[in-house]
Amino acid sequence: MSKARVVIENITPQVDCGRFPAKRVVGEAVIVEADVFTDGHDVVSCVLLHRRDGAAEWVEAPMSPLHNDRWIARFTPTGMGRYLYTVRAWVDHLATSRRDIAKKQAAGQDVSVDLLRNKQLEKAGVDGEIVVQHEPPCIVEVDRERARFSSWYELFPRSAGTKLGEHGTLKDVEARLPYVAAMGFDVLYLPPVHPIGRTHRKGRNNALTCEPGDPGSPWAIGSEAGGHTAVEPGLGTIEDFDRFVETASHLGLEIALDIAFQASPDHPWVREHPEWFKHRPDGSIKYAENPPKKYQDIYPLDFDSRDWFGLWQALRDVFLFWIAHGVTIFRVDNPHTKAFRFWEWCIAEIKRDHPEAIFLSEAFTRPKVMQHLAKAGFTQSYTYFTWRNSAAELREYLTELTGTEVREYMRPNFFANTPDILHEYLQQGGRPAFEVRLVLAATLAASYGIYSGYEVSENVPVRQGSEEYLDSEKYQIKLRDWNQAGSLKELIARVNEIRREHPALQQNDTLQFHATDNDALLWYSKSLGDDRVFVAANTTPGWMQHGWVEVPLAELGLLPGASYVVEDLLDDTRYTWRGGWNYVRLDPAERMAHIFVIRR
Numbered sequence: 001m002s003k004a005r006v007v008i009e010n011i012t013p014q015v016d017c018g019r020f021p022a023k024r025v026v027g028e029a030v031i032v033e034a035d036v037f038t039d040g041h042d043v044v045s046c047v048l049l050h051r052r053d054g055a056a057e058w059v060e061a062p063m064s065p066l067h068n069d070r071w072i073a074r075f076t077p078t079g080m081g082r083y084l085y086t087v088r089a090w091v092d093h094l095a096t097s098r099r100d101i102a103k104k105q106a107a108g109q110d111v112s113v114d115l116l117r118n119k120q121l122e123k124a125g126v127d128g129e130i131v132v133q134h135e136p137p138c139i140v141e142v143d144r145e146r147a148r149f150s151s152w153y154e155l156f157p158r159s160a161g162t163k164l165g166e167h168g169t170l171k172d173v174e175a176r177l178p179y180v181a182a183m184g185f186d187v188l189y190l191p192p193v194h195p196i197g198r199t200h201r202k203g204r205n206n207a208l209t210c211e212p213g214d215p216g217s218p219w220a221i222g223s224e225a226g227g228h229t230a231v232e233p234g235l236g237t238i239e240d241f242d243r244f245v246e247t248a249s250h251l252g253l254e255i256a257l258d259i260a261f262q263a264s265p266d267h268p269w270v271r272e273h274p275e276w277f278k279h280r281p282d283g284s285i286k287y288a289e290n291p292p293k294k295y296q297d298i299y300p301l302d303f304d305s306r307d308w309f310g311l312w313q314a315l316r317d318v319f320l321f322w323i324a325h326g327v328t329i330f331r332v333d334n335p336h337t338k339a340f341r342f343w344e345w346c347i348a349e350i351k352r353d354h355p356e357a358i359f360l361s362e363a364f365t366r367p368k369v370m371q372h373l374a375k376a377g378f379t380q381s382y383t384y385f386t387w388r389n390s391a392a393e394l395r396e397y398l399t400e401l402t403g404t405e406v407r408e409y410m411r412p413n414f415f416a417n418t419p420d421i422l423h424e425y426l427q428q429g430g431r432p433a434f435e436v437r438l439v440l441a442a443t444l445a446a447s448y449g450i451y452s453g454y455e456v457s458e459n460v461p462v463r464q465g466s467e468e469y470l471d472s473e474k475y476q477i478k479l480r481d482w483n484q485a486g487s488l489k490e491l492i493a494r495v496n497e498i499r500r501e502h503p504a505l506q507q508n509d510t511l512q513f514h515a516t517d518n519d520a521l522l523w524y525s526k527s528l529g530d531d532r533v534f535v536a537a538n539t540t541p542g543w544m545q546h547g548w549v550e551v552p553l554a555e556l557g558l559l560p561g562a563s564y565v566v567e568d569l570l571d572d573t574r575y576t577w578r579g580g581w582n583y584v585r586l587d588p589a590e591r592m593a594h595i596f597v598i599r600r
């Protein structure tokens with residue numbers, strides 16, 4: 001019980017009543033708001049308290065009133081790690097007395113008694129008032145910049161060779177690094193690089209039996225050569241790996257590794273830790289699944305194991321092993337098929353000593369499950385982007401991601417394709433579809449990625465109605481001509497350059513869709529400070545689309561009849577526009593999108 005009269009409610013940002021942290025990057029302000037009020041007419045005062053987790057003292061910042069009893073203040077974390085914040089408030093008797101005296105004086109009333117009372121209050125100060133502090137404090141997890149803004153390229157190292165039928169090595173991938181760097185990517189993501197099992201090894205096109213010489217799926221981890229902390233001998237040695245990471249970093253590329261917690265029947269863990277697997281009454285272990293997908297070449301780990309904590313620690317140590325080899329970005333395979341509390345523990349454990357670590361959640365599952373993984377600590381998340389293709393679907397989905405509280409904890413990473421997902425839209429739309437999906441991914445989301453082959457518009461499915469590639473690299477080595485005519489590599493390089501030059505594209509919070517009179521066109525902008533980028537995109541690769549798009553003149557400080565120049569950053573073309581509504585024409589034969597800035 002307390003006679004405190006002030007109420008503090010609805011602090012934002014706050015995820016699940018403070019159960020999980022919100023997310024920010026270093027140097028990004030945390031703008032804190034709260035409802036603060038009291039009964040009657042007394043004046044309330046409040047301050048924001050913030051501190052780095054582990055620091056002894058709160059830092060105090062005054063809060064300012066907005067409207068409707070809402071207050072605001074901000075702080076800017078200067079380092080990575082967790083920060084705590086809360087709001088402290090009190091009924092401010094002195095401020096109340098001063099306000100009332102001023103009112104009475106203005107009305108010509110006698111204030112002599114009030115002045116005496118005011119003196120007493122001045123002597124008592126804040127100490128004389130009952131201060132309320134919201135408990136528990138809220139948490140914000142502060143990551144490095146790349147957590148928010150990153151451009152990913154995925155390739156299979158074993159396909160990096162130059163001779164047909166030869167297994168590419170890490171040295172071969174080194175030779176391809178300049179190609180990836182020249183396209184402007186900053187994260188190079190590799191599917192698992194570990195030894196691949198032999199038992200139940202899959203053959204080409206997901207065949208349940210393999211032919212001699214078939215390399216198997218890299219996700220079928222573990223053989224007599226080792227498990228999650230070993231390098232597939234066909235790729236090289238751990239020393240080769242270290243050098244590869246080093247060479248990549250000189251080219252501005254960070255390596256992201258795929259961490260897939262599962263085991264081929266030949267994985268050392270199957271023998272050394274039988275208790276980490278679920279055995280059926282006949283002693284066998286059932287293969288893994290992610291319905292409707294069947295992974296006949298791997299065993300799932302059993303998070304119900306009696307030795308669950310031993311398992312947790314071993315999995316954590318896999319991350320620590322690769323961190324010791326210079327990798328701090330991890331794409332985590334099917335995290336929704338592992339215990340959520342394991343992720344919460346594991347990611348926190350790792351970030352305590354390595355706050356620079358970034359975890360991308362590969363979960364294409366129910367929205368709540370994806371969101372929970374983000375709350376549990378995943379830095380970035382794959383999304384449904386591949387399956388949102390019409391303008392209306394994109395508008396609705398992006399509004400959910402960037403315009404609701406989801407944005408406080410889930411950072412989307414828009415992959416335009418993956419080795420598992422070649423969407424029908426790309427299969428049927430050909431090069432124009434690849435062009436527009438690239439521009440959309442790269443301008444709608446601050447983090448995006450492509451899987452190699454995208455730049456040469458690879459679009460042949462294994463069979464009609466399937467999203468799997470024909471002759472998928474998941475089961476065989478593939479050679480390609482990266483210099484073929486029609487490659488999108490220049491467009492990709494330009495788009496990545498635009499992303500680097502325009503801070504507006506390095507965040508998602510300010511995304512706005514603007515009006516157009518053609519439903520097949522998508523017309524949107526992002527802004528940050530003085531930087532503002534507009535995008536017009538044709539979402540129907542088979543058809544020319546034209547129509548009128550509305551420029552928010554007032555927001556830009558332009559008068560209704562003003563004329564101004566819009567410049568397409570993709571090809572430096574300039575157009576003179578006038579007033580709010582202007583005409584665009586996007587013909588697949590010429591271009592699928594404009595990325596505009598306004599020049600005055």
Ligand code: Z3D
Nearest residue numbers: 217219220260295296297298333334420
């Ligand atoms: C995906 C992985 C590949 C093949 C399967 C094969 C399996 C194990 C999957 C399991 C998770 C994730 C990966 N979505 O490629 O599946 O497609 O046929 O059974 O080897 O690996 O790790 O992206």
